Amino acid sequence: MELHKIQQLINQDNLVKFYQSKAWRDLRTAALKRDNYECQECKRQGRVEPAQNVHHIKEVKQFPQLALILDNLEAICINCHNKEHKRLEKYIRKKKPKFLNEERW
Ligand SMILES: [Zn+2]
Numbered sequence: 001m002e003l004h005k006i007q008q009l010i011n012q013d014n015l016v017k018f019y020q021s022k023a024w025r026d027l028r029t030a031a032l033k034r035d036n037y038e039c040q041e042c043k044r045q046g047r048v049e050p051a052q053n054v055h056h057i058k059e060v061k062q063f064p065q066l067a068l069i070l071d072n073l074e075a076i077c078i079n080c081h082n083k084e085h086k087r088l089e090k091y092i093r094k095k096k097p098k099f100l101n102e103e104r105w
């Protein structure tokens with residue numbers, strides 16, 4: 001999937017299409033294999049947990065050019081993934097006034 005296509009999906013708020021693409025599914029499998037299907041966040045805390053998800057370290061919406069870069073991915077368990085995204089949401093919400101301004105265009 002090409003960058004302009006990913007950018008288009010972001011603009012249309014339709015990233016679901018990205019996550020359904022073969023390019024993503026292949027890369028996702030590669031990331032899980034590389035990380036031995038173990039949650040990397042739990043691993044940093046000294047625990048071993050099976051990973052079910054693959055997380056973009058730098059968010060697709062902010063860094064679409066990194067959406068299909070293996071180095072930007074890590075295997076993660078559902079628990080850690082939810083925690084990570086709550087943390088990111090808070091961070092994005094704080095910056096919301098800026099986004100509202102941009103929406104006027
Ligand atoms: Zn975990």
Ligand SMILES: [Zn+2]
Pocket residue numbers: 054055056081085
């Ligand atoms: Zn994620």
